[in-house]
Structures are given as structure tokens and as C-alpha cells.
Amino acid sequence: MTASLIAGLSGVMLSEDERSFYRDVQPAGLILFRRNIFDRAQFARLIDETRDAVGREDFLILIDQEGGRVQRLRPPIARTLPSAAAFADVYAEDPELAKESAFAVARLTAEELRNYGITMNCAPVADLAIAGAHEIISDRAYGTSVPQVVALARAVAEGYLAGGVVPVVKHIPGHGRATADSHFGLPIIPTRHSKLSETDFAPFKALADLPAAMTAHVVYSAIDADNPASTSDIVTRDVIRGEIGFDNLLMSDDLSMKALNGPMRARAEAVIAAGSDIALHCNGDLAEMRAAAEGVPPLAGRAAEEFAAAFACIGRSEPYDKGRALQLLAGVLGAQTPIV
16 A cells, blocks of 8 residues: 655665665655756656656655755756746736746746656745745745735646646745744744734635645744644644645655654654644655654545545646747746845
8 A cells, every 4th residue: 555655765776775665665755856866867767767666656756846946957957947036026027927937937847847757846835935034935935925925826836737747835834934944943933823824824725725735844832832833733733724724635844854853753653643644754864764654654545535636637738838938937037136
């Protein structure tokens, strides 16, 4: 049976131990990073070999291809993509052009990803850019206002779906206000619940129909002072599934991030117990992957239904004007503020 786990790989070649892990554990998917990419042929072979090891059709291949700072595939094997903030800059001058551009660039990216066999992209980010917060989100956000973030994130998600790639909206219910990077520590947000509902949570509520979402390793102390959202049954039940109304495939953020503590098996158990459908482990450490696998159940019941619904989005490819899309991409890249 399929395990409620998405895992990684250590390098550019599939080791025999990794092959055995994917064959025996049967994870729901594979997530790829820069460490897994050498060139086009190697990357395509790595994906094919991992698929073959699993031997199932319903196996997800994931990547983080947001654009800007977070872009695992880069030239010469993929296009340079604008940051979310670049679309926000266009939106300030011409909202309709920004939405058209966001859709078109996502549609181009979906085609590029599908050429490698990648079926799920961990994007768009629907977090708000909040003044004074940690820079971990900053230019990854589509703006500071709820309507703008919703409009652009929606356009991006629809672009991926039109190209047969499943978007994963993140980081539900909101990471933008965090004053620490959850890769290295546990952010604590003391903001009152009513304010969070008006701001941070609102984009996710407007995007609750999207097929998949990733949780945040962030403590909302006004709601659950003891646990980050990813391991909080209170936040998952009352906010993500309740107030926001997200009823589709829910995965945790990376279990290996330092925002979480304790043994890896316990971390996996905690995110599943809190209400995530799938635990995500990214760093490619095989011993950790095995421990995480011991902490997750087979994908069954409602979680299996949500997984199947997300998987059903893969493969469709609606026609589009590729020339126009490339023109729009060039326009947004030209307007992007250089990183210094």
C-alpha cells in the first residue's frame, strides 16, 4: 500500500539502498532539489529510475519551482523565472497584465516540468509580505494585500493546472508574519486570532478549493501556544479545515527543518496525528527517511480520496499561446528589481 510520505534522494544517482527504500516503502511521492540535478539526461534518468523502483502509476514527482530565490531547475536546463515580487510590481501598474503574466509563466513552467515527468509543484506561495517579518518570505510573496495575493496566486495555480501540474499552495495558514526562518528555528507569532483571520489566513480561505496545500512550521500562540501549525490538531481542525475550509490534500512542510524537534519518527507521527494527510521529508538522509516511514500509516480513507483527487489533475494540457507567454515572461523579468 501507498505510504503517507513524500521523500527525497541524496544525490544525482539512485543508490541501491534508495531503490530498495522506494520499492519497499512505496511512498506517495518523490521531491527533488538542486543536489539531484546535474544535467538534463541525468535528471530525467533519475526520475525514471525512481518511478520504476516504485512501480505504481499514482506516484507524485514534486519540486519547488516558485521562481526567484526558490527555483530548483535553472539554466541551462530550465528557464529563469521571476520572483513573486516581480509580479507584484507589475500588478501595481496593471493588475490585469500581472494576472495574465502570472498565468502564462505558470503555464510555461508546467510544460517544462511535465517534460521531465514532474507532476506537482510546491507553489504558489499565498503568504502575505509583512513589514518587519523575517526575509524568508519577503519577495516570495505576491504582495501585502489579501486581494492582490489571492488574484496572483490564483492565476499561478490555474496556470499550473492548465498544464497538468498540481499546485501546492503554501504555507497554510500563513507564514508571512514569522520573525524567524523555520528552516533553522521555530517562529512564534503572537498576533491575535481575529487579526490573523483578517490578514494571514484570508488568502488561504479564498484559495481553499485548490487541490493541495502545505502547512507551516509556525506557532500561532493565540490559538495553540504549544505546537506549530503543522503538528497542532487545534490549528489543523479549527483553522485549516474549519475556518479556512480547506478540505483537499494536506501535506506537512519538511520534517527535517529545525523548527521541529524530537526523533524523526515522532515528527512524522505528529504531523499525521495533527491532521495532515502526508508527511514530507526532504533532505535525502536515508536513515531519517526510514524513520519517517515508520511513523506514517498507509494512505487510506479520506486521505486516499484527497490524494486521488489531486492526482486526477495531472496530465491535462489545455492549449495556449506559447509565443505570447514567452513575451510576458520576458516583460516581467525585464521589470524585476535586480538582487544586490
